[in-house]
Amino acid sequence: MSDHIVVLHRWRDRHAHYEKYLDHRTHRVTYVTTELALDSVPGEAAAARTVPATDDLGAVWRAVTELRTHFGVPERVVALNEGDLDTAAVVRERLGCAGQSSAALARFRDKLTMNRVTAAAGIPAPAFGDAPDEAAVLSFAEHHGWPVVVKPRRGTASRGVVRLDSEADLPLLRTSPPEPRLVQEFCADPVFHIDGLWTGEELGPWRASRYVNTCVDFTQGEALGSVEVDDPELLGPLGAFTARVAAALGPETWVFHLEAFVGTSADGSPSIRFLEAGYRVGGAEIPFVWREVHGIDLAGAAAAVQLGRRPELPAPEEWRTGGWLLVPSPVPAPCRVTAWDLPDPPTSDEGPYTAVIPAVGQVVPRLGGYEHVGARFRFRGASSGDVEKAILRTAAQFRLECAPERGVRGARAVCGLDR
Numbered sequence: 001m002s003d004h005i006v007v008l009h010r011w012r013d014r015h016a017h018y019e020k021y022l023d024h025r026t027h028r029v030t031y032v033t034t035e036l037a038l039d040s041v042p043g044e045a046a047a048a049r050t051v052p053a054t055d056d057l058g059a060v061w062r063a064v065t066e067l068r069t070h071f072g073v074p075e076r077v078v079a080l081n082e083g084d085l086d087t088a089a090v091v092r093e094r095l096g097c098a099g100q101s102s103a104a105l106a107r108f109r110d111k112l113t114m115n116r117v118t119a120a121a122g123i124p125a126p127a128f129g130d131a132p133d134e135a136a137v138l139s140f141a142e143h144h145g146w147p148v149v150v151k152p153r154r155g156t157a158s159r160g161v162v163r164l165d166s167e168a169d170l171p172l173l174r175t176s177p178p179e180p181r182l183v184q185e186f187c188a189d190p191v192f193h194i195d196g197l198w199t200g201e202e203l204g205p206w207r208a209s210r211y212v213n214t215c216v217d218f219t220q221g222e223a224l225g226s227v228e229v230d231d232p233e234l235l236g237p238l239g240a241f242t243a244r245v246a247a248a249l250g251p252e253t254w255v256f257h258l259e260a261f262v263g264t265s266a267d268g269s270p271s272i273r274f275l276e277a278g279y280r281v282g283g284a285e286i287p288f289v290w291r292e293v294h295g296i297d298l299a300g301a302a303a304a305v306q307l308g309r310r311p312e313l314p315a316p317e318e319w320r321t322g323g324w325l326l327v328p329s330p331v332p333a334p335c336r337v338t339a340w341d342l343p344d345p346p347t348s349d350e351g352p353y354t355a356v357i358p359a360v361g362q363v364v365p366r367l368g369g370y371e372h373v374g375a376r377f378r379f380r381g382a383s384s385g386d387v388e389k390a391i392l393r394t395a396a397q398f399r400l401e402c403a404p405e406r407g408v409r410g411a412r413a414v415c416g417l418d419r
Helices: 057-071 084-094 102-109 111-120 136-143 169-177 215-219 230-248 288-294 298-306 384-397
Strands: 002-011 028-033 047-050 076-079 127-132 148-152 162-164 181-185 191-198 203-212 224-230 254-264 271-278 321-327 336-342 353-358 377-379 399-404 411-415
Touching: 002 057, 002 084, 002 162, 028 057, 028 162, 047 057, 047 148, 047 230, 057 084, 057 288, 111 127, 111 181, 111 230, 111 271, 127 136, 136 148, 136 169, 136 181, 136 384, 162 169, 191 230, 191 288, 191 298, 203 230, 203 288, 203 384, 224 384, 230 254, 230 271, 288 298, 288 321, 288 377, 321 384, 377 384, 384 399
Parallel strands: 002 028, 002 076, 028 047
Antiparallel strands: 127 181, 148 162, 148 181, 191 203, 191 254, 203 224, 224 321, 254 271, 321 377, 336 399, 353 377, 399 411
C-alpha cells in the first residue's frame, strides 16, 4: 500500500493541525496549497505545490499528477475545507484511491439533493424546489407565496443568496453568473448552527449555537456573531433533531455542520426546521473555539474520517460556553488596513480571549469564506448570556479603517450587530 497522502490546503491560519493527524515521518505527506496558505503547511511535509486556488480542478490535478510522479499514487486525498470537497472527490476518482466519491458527496454538496433526502426522511423544512430559470421561481412563489430565497445548489458561505420579495425582483437573478439554483420558502425564524460528530449510530460530542445577525447579512457588510446555547429545554429538542438529520444524510461516521431555523410553535415548544448541512467542520472560528474552549479537535476528527479511521472524541465532563465574532472590511477587498481601535474591556471576561486583527498596512485579500475578513474574535464564558454580552460589547466598540488597494478614498467601519 502506498504511503503517499495528498492534502488540499487553503487556510493561512491554523484551522487544522495536520502534523497531529498524520505522522509525516511514516507517510510521505504532500500538500497542494495556495501561495497565501503556504506558510501554514507543516515543515515536515514531503513536498508542496502551489495553485491559484484549491478548487481549481485543472490546476490541482496537474499538481497532484506531478506529486504522483515523485511519490507514487496517493493512498488518500484529504480536504477539510468545504470548498475543496468536490475537487478532492474528483481527484480520488481519477486516481482510483479510497475515499468519498462525487456520488457519495452529492447529498452534502447539492442542496437540492440534500433537501430531497431529508424530506424523504420526514424532517421538517421550508418548502423548496429546483430553480433552473425565472419561470420556475415564479411558479414556486405563486404556489408557496412571497418572499422566496434563491441560492446556488453548490454555494458556500452564503455566496449568491438572493431574497426576492415579489415578481418584480426576478431580474435580480440575472446579476449573478448562471448556475444550478434552489428556491426556498422564506423563513424569518432565527438561524442556529449545530456542530459535532455523528458516530454512525448516535451523536458524539456536539454543540448548538445561535447566530447573531445572519450569514447573508455578513455578505452585505454587517458583522456576524455566534453564541453557544446553554438552555437545556432547547438543547433536548435540538439534539433529537440533529440526530435525525445526521442519520438521514450520513449513516456512516461524519463530522457535521448543520444549520436550522429555530422558532416557537403555537404551544410554546421549539419549532425546528432544516436549512442545510455540511460534511465538514464548521467554518469561521468554530474549529478554534472547539479546540481552545472545549479541548476537542473537530478538524482532526474530519481528517480521521477521510483517512479511513474512526475518530475518538470524548466529551468534556463539563462544557463551557464559547462564541465568536467576524467583522467585514469596510470597503471591498482587496483593501489595506489603515487603522483600528478596540478599547480594553473592564474585565477579561467582558472581551474576547483572542483577536485576529490585520496589522496596520496589511492587505485584506479578496477571497471567499470567513478567514480573510476585517477582524475575527473568539469568546468564552460561564453562560450564553455572558458570552453574548461580550460579543455585543466588542461589536459596538471595535473600529476599523481600510483603504482600497487601487488608491480610492478609504472608509471607516463601526462594527454593529442588529438585534
